[in-house]
Amino acid sequence: MATQTDTDPLTIAGRTLHSRLLLGTGGFPSLALLAEAIRASGSELVTVALRRVDPTARGSLIDVLEREGVELLPNTAGCFTARDAVLTAKLAREAFQTDWVKLEVIGDEDTLLPDAPELLKAAELLVDDGFVVLPYTTDDPVLARRLVDVGCAAVMPLGAPIGSGMGIRNPYNISLIREAVQVPVVLDAGVGTASDATLAMELGCDAVMVASAVSRAGDPVAMAGAMRCAVQAGRLASGAGRIPRRTYATASSPHAGVADFSSPA
């Protein structure tokens, strides 16, 4: 949990976050490493999945997350239909006493890309049932707008497929989504390294979600720290106003007063 404010705070559905980095808990080889990575990331909101109880599991994920002082964001990962996603969200609400849900409705095992019609249907049903819905969506600005129209509290467009580490394949669409909706935009999926997270923030995203990029890094704790700095840097840069791109050089030292070193004729 952030001990001090990393950036200007972000508010989603009335909840204030002092870190603009969301962390997925998947892929960490141990709960101890997850806890260390959470601390290094400064994240206050972490995702968890809902799965069958495993009587052989050692240690409690819930206990670790509570000890780290982070809020849970249950996801509906693994759901292929609106019906399954809605049921999973309701079970998560029952299990974790939160009405927040990261809504994932997947269309295909190979790409794990969202199934747009099912996603929209599930979002509408969950909003009507009082959920705070944060949908994992494609980088399509029109779909993002439709999700917000049905009442989603934020949108989470992908940079590239989940776990691909391919970065942001269509930065123009991410900018268009930022312009198209009035709710927070959280870049989700595709981040491979710190510069991808910075780019997301520079494009105007309000936050970045990372999972595999940290948990499967050579040194997850170091990468968690890198992501924290990257999001902070991107946020500052996006507010600072970058210079325009030019084809030719523009000297930063003055021309006036340049010495004359030519030999006398």
Added chain:
Amino acid sequence: MIYLNGNPHDGAAEQTVAAVLALFELTPDARGVAVAVDGEVVPRAGWGTFAIPDGARVEVLTAMQGG
């Protein structure tokens, strides 16, 4: 017979959700647990009274690392 997390389980039919949770050494105040019977949520308040019908598909779920 019921299907408990996908596995056939004899002798658990007509018992309460609480009794089935005990098979996993879970008590009714276990944190981070949710139960669905035949695709419907059984709220925690009903765990002590909801009788699981014969042949039911019971899912006992909890938080796992993910996302």
